[in-house]
Every structure is written in C-alpha cells, then in structure tokens.
Amino acid sequence: MKGASEYEPKKCWVGEQQKVIYDDPLEAEGWAKVVESEYGLPAGSLTTYKCEYGEHWHLASSDPK
DSSP states (O other): OOOGGGOOOOEEEETTEEEEOBSSHHHHHHHHHHHHHHTTOOTTSEEEEEOTTSSOEEEEEOOOO
16 A cells, blocks of 8 residues: 555556656646756756647657757
C-alpha cells in the first residue's frame, strides 16, 4: 500500500516513453510552471500539447529559438 507522499500520476505511452496525463490545457500549463520552478528552468521552457492517443494533455520541452 502506498502512502499519500507516494502519489503516482496517470501516464500514457507516447512513442517509446510514458508521459504524465493532464486532464485539460490549463492543468498542464499550471504544472509546466511548477516543473520549471522546481528544476530551475527558464520560464517558457515547457509547452503543452494535446495527446494524439487520447483526450488529455502532456508537457514537452520547447524548441530552442
């Protein structure tokens, strides 16, 4: 049995890797900001996109400009 601190997010396969599932674009954008802050990434380092395999969203790193 897992404790509350051992939360495992839902994931789906995208290509050869599993990605965390977000229910809508606003949730994904919020988590992108959290991840950028936690890992010291520049703002806008992560983008969101709709999964081609389901009705949910994922995070991806932004293309360098």
